[in-house]
Amino acid sequence: MGGGTEAFPDLGKHCQLSDCKQLDFLPFKCDGCHKVFCVEHRSYKSHECPNSDHNSRKVLVCETCSMSIEIPRNSKGGEDEIALMFDQHERSGDCDPKKKKKPTCGVRRCKEILTFSNTSSCKSCEIKFCLKHRFQSDHGCKSNRVPAVAAAGRGGGGVRPFLVALAARNGQDCTKKTNGSASASKPSTSVKAY
16 A cells, blocks of 8 residues: 555555555654654654654663663663662762752852752852842842943943943942031022022
């Protein structure tokens, strides 16, 4: 049962699912069982492919060091084989309990584990923090480095003066006056009329 029509016998193929046998002019060849199927039966699940996991990778996770150990494709995955793989892993020298410790936030008492999605690196002190402590005021940044915006402004990099002044403030509150005069902090109440 090759396929095609009377006029074009080499065109298309019949679906090899026993209930379908539909002639499909753009057939799909399954990379698991190597049979030809129509668009409706091309997925592993729809034609119940016996080799659906031929491209799958299976791993075991070591409880000591949290390292993943790949199971070979030809392995049956029995308990004896798994025990042998763990034994080989422990004897290889790669199993180190120190590797299990995950990186945490740089703030002293914060226990947040840093992952790909919740890590922020401070541009001044170059320490990694969780999102809660990502701002310099939140982690008490003690760096003496000049922020990048201020350095760019001094070099004439086209940065607006407001951003340079903001970066030069370096966390100081502009509403507090350091000269101690009470009259300077009071707003003027006199109004001139013309």
